Amino acid sequence: MRGALCSIAITLIASTTLAFDIEQQQLFQGQGDETLSILSTTDIGIFRPVIAAFQEVRPDISVDYVVASTQEVYRAIYEEGAQFDLAVSSAMDLQMKLANDGLAQGHSSAQTDALPDWARWQDQLFAFAQEPVVTVVSQAAFEGRQTPATRSDLIRHLRDDPETFRGRIGTYDPRKSGAGYLFATQDARQSDTYWRLSEVMGGLEPKLYEASSAMLNAVESGELAIAYNVLGSYALARLDQKGAATIIELEDFTNILLRTALIPANAENPSGGAAFLDFLLSATGQRVLEENSGLPRINAGALAAQSYLRPIRLDTGLLVFVDPLKKQQFLREWSAAVVQ
Amino acid sequence: MKRVVNQSISIRRRLLLQLLFVAILLSGLLYLSVRTVADSAVERTQDSILGAATIAIAEELRGGEEGVAVDIPYTAFSMLGSIGQDRVFYRITIGDETVTGYDELALPTEPLNGLTPLFYDDAYRGLLVRAAAVERSVLVNGKALPVRVIVAQTRTSQQTIVASLAERAALLGIGFFVIAVGLSLLTARLVVKPVSSLVEAVGRRGPQDLRPVQRPVPRELVPLVTALNGFMSRLSVALSRTETFIAEAAHHIRTPLATLRAQAEIALRQTENEEARQTIRSMIRSVDTSARSAGQMLEHAAVVFRSDQRSDEQIDLSLLVEDITESYEPSAEMKGVRLVCLPHAHDITVDADRILLEAALRNLIDNAIKYTPKDGLVEVSVISAEGFARLEVKDSGRGLFGAQAAQLTGRFQRGANVEDVVGSGLGLTIVKEVARSLNGRFEIVEREEGGTCAALYVPLRSR
Numbered sequence A: 001m002r003g004a005l006c007s008i009a010i011t012l013i014a015s016t017t018l019a020f021d022i023e024q025q026q027l028f029q030g031q032g033d034e035t036l037s038i039l040s041t042t043d044i045g046i047f048r049p050v051i052a053a054f055q056e057v058r059p060d061i062s063v064d065y066v067v068a069s070t071q072e073v074y075r076a077i078y079e080e081g082a083q084f085d086l087a088v089s090s091a092m093d094l095q096m097k098l099a100n101d102g103l104a105q106g107h108s109s110a111q112t113d114a115l116p117d118w119a120r121w122q123d124q125l126f127a128f129a130q131e132p133v134v135t136v137v138s139q140a141a142f143e144g145r146q147t148p149a150t151r152s153d154l155i156r157h158l159r160d161d162p163e164t165f166r167g168r169i170g171t172y173d174p175r176k177s178g179a180g181y182l183f184a185t186q187d188a189r190q191s192d193t194y195w196r197l198s199e200v201m202g203g204l205e206p207k208l209y210e211a212s213s214a215m216l217n218a219v220e221s222g223e224l225a226i227a228y229n230v231l232g233s234y235a236l237a238r239l240d241q242k243g244a245a246t247i248i249e250l251e252d253f254t255n256i257l258l259r260t261a262l263i264p265a266n267a268e269n270p271s272g273g274a275a276f277l278d279f280l281l282s283a284t285g286q287r288v289l290e291e292n293s294g295l296p297r298i299n300a301g302a303l304a305a306q307s308y309l310r311p312i313r314l315d316t317g318l319l320v321f322v323d324p325l326k327k328q329q330f331l332r333e334w335s336a337a338v339v340q
Numbered sequence B: 001m002k003r004v005v006n007q008s009i010s011i012r013r014r015l016l017l018q019l020l021f022v023a024i025l026l027s028g029l030l031y032l033s034v035r036t037v038a039d040s041a042v043e044r045t046q047d048s049i050l051g052a053a054t055i056a057i058a059e060e061l062r063g064g065e066e067g068v069a070v071d072i073p074y075t076a077f078s079m080l081g082s083i084g085q086d087r088v089f090y091r092i093t094i095g096d097e098t099v100t101g102y103d104e105l106a107l108p109t110e111p112l113n114g115l116t117p118l119f120y121d122d123a124y125r126g127l128l129v130r131a132a133a134v135e136r137s138v139l140v141n142g143k144a145l146p147v148r149v150i151v152a153q154t155r156t157s158q159q160t161i162v163a164s165l166a167e168r169a170a171l172l173g174i175g176f177f178v179i180a181v182g183l184s185l186l187t188a189r190l191v192v193k194p195v196s197s198l199v200e201a202v203g204r205r206g207p208q209d210l211r212p213v214q215r216p217v218p219r220e221l222v223p224l225v226t227a228l229n230g231f232m233s234r235l236s237v238a239l240s241r242t243e244t245f246i247a248e249a250a251h252h253i254r255t256p257l258a259t260l261r262a263q264a265e266i267a268l269r270q271t272e273n274e275e276a277r278q279t280i281r282s283m284i285r286s287v288d289t290s291a292r293s294a295g296q297m298l299e300h301a302a303v304v305f306r307s308d309q310r311s312d313e314q315i316d317l318s319l320l321v322e323d324i325t326e327s328y329e330p331s332a333e334m335k336g337v338r339l340v341c342l343p344h345a346h347d348i349t350v351d352a353d354r355i356l357l358e359a360a361l362r363n364l365i366d367n368a369i370k371y372t373p374k375d376g377l378v379e380v381s382v383i384s385a386e387g388f389a390r391l392e393v394k395d396s397g398r399g400l401f402g403a404q405a406a407q408l409t410g411r412f413q414r415g416a417n418v419e420d421v422v423g424s425g426l427g428l429t430i431v432k433e434v435a436r437s438l439n440g441r442f443e444i445v446e447r448e449e450g451g452t453c454a455a456l457y458v459p460l461r462s463r
């Protein structure tokens, strides 16, 4: 099977077409010959300031930034043998699978050593941003009601007034979105309330999305009353200015997603990947990420301050939901609850 | 005057070496045992977690109409991350067919025993892994299918833990060794202390002090000290016996010889017959030679005895020389030889046994008078030179006829120049013995102007 994979990879490289779906691609030209290719799930718009700051330090390096979905990033590295110098993804489980299965290479530096234990796995997988998975509610819809603080509150609201919320609840479709699948599985792992909530939502004809941005648009336009499980950074970036929606960190628990990066084992320019990774983790890189890209920096203190914030641990437990049988089963149950 | 003792390795060093050897051995053992215990403890801990994870998965296996349902619990893998960050691989099979997981992961070679995990080491993707496997039969459509669950984990974190434990064990071993070295040094010193204090006490004694050792000694040394005391008492008995014997022997030989000589002389006076007188004269000569020989032999024995039992005192050589010279004046006068003591400094002192010095000087003066003809001159002098006192006896006699000191000092060796002079050939042997005993030396040479010069060197008293 491995042999087959290899031959596929070879034909793919030979034909020079990338056998995975790219959403965006941009070359940030540097002054020298060295090129660093990054495969990422993060939009170019968000990463641009970081790349610019990196090129201030290393003007000699050109950065080829390719954006794809979490599934495609994983598939590109795991199955297609695509060659990138850094793989950045918000799908922690898939990144974990890549690292566990030996598709990452080790890197250790002062910057990686400074990371807290929960923010890295071995010397292969490193978190560079932490962001809460939040719920966004339309203020109009909750006019005169108390905004829900926990999932139980949310369930009560939905049960008490189903007609207000029918067709106006949005959440990720875990069958299509890797991040959505990660959020759903982590929710299910944390508490059984998730299944109750899913069943209640399922009875109210929920809308299913593949990306946080679309959900946020819908909340802003008033189409949705509740968007459940939205990436906090997107929500903050979009909703800060207008007062149409409220961001809620649910207090029974709020998962903290870690955006992680790894240097693929087959990288052509691993030292370039390492240089960029070290920059991401450096004080400057972290500051630019937080201030200019809106991705909160790794901060153990912020987590300790709020007990309901639960970082999704970078450990082999994440592999469980990558197992195809497990995934099938989870999605079957989820569909039974939500799609009805 | 230290004798060279056949010396083997010192007790203290031997003790120290043995203690150090024991310390090294124990430190090594400590290190090894801590390591092995730690090693197996870590391995057992890791194994039990691995086993628990495998069982957790196996327990979630369900049968049914459609096939085996696998629902891997989250905790199964997340507990594997509790000790360290190791890679995890798993495989679930029905028969040899992989249901899910990593289908290249090796199957156990031994038969499985239900939910009791079987552990084995394996290589997967070039990594050394530890694997646990369990088996469970699951009912599918009324048929029992054997389902195997294998979970494998790399052992990087175990190695890290073991390495850090080993480092600590090594530090422990080294620390133990250092302490043991300190204690060994102390012990070795304490153990040898009674021996060295006994040695000191015995060494402090004067040469004549043969009293038994009275001070308390450790039990282990009692046999040695008892033997030493016994030996010393036997020695002192033997010594006093020897002394008495020499004195008695001298008496017993001299008395009959003196009687014999007196009677021979009477006989000589009463006999007219020239032939008989000749015979009696040669008899008297023989008696004289015998008496001389006996006397010299006894003196020699006394000197040899004395040199083992030296009793040193501070001696002013000028006085000694003057006394002895004076005592020989009558015999010199009788022979018609002038015996003089040359002027000398008065502060030449030595630490030596008086009896030995006197014996030597007497023999030198005796020779000088004996081998010097009538009207000759014998000069006795003492000077100090280069740390030595030089006792010199010069005569104007017949010289040595080219004989060397080495020959003349041999026992019973007489020169070719003796003619009819009575003697035994032991005089210079005695002088040489004295010189050796007093750490000095003896020289005898022929003088250029004729005659002989004999000199005895004795170390000056060190101030």
Ligand SMILES: Nc1ncnc2c1ncn2[C@@H]1O[C@H](COP(=O)(O)OP(=O)(O)OP(=O)(O)O)[C@@H](O)[C@H]1O
Pocket: B292, B296, B363, B367, B368, B369, B371, B372, B395, B397, B398, B399, B400, B408, B409, B413, B414, B415, B416, B417, B418, B422, B423, B424, B425, B426, B427, B428, B429, B452
């Ligand atoms: N002053 C001297 N002049 C000449 N010859 C000497 C003198 N002193 C020693 N000798 C020679 O050295 C020999 C050894 O001397 P030594 O005193 O040992 O023996 P001895 O005088 O013959 O006998 P005795 O033992 O009775 O003194 C003598 O026999 C003699 O030949």
Ligand SMILES: [Mg+2]
Pocket: B363, B366, B367, B423, B427, B428
């Ligand atoms: Mg003589």
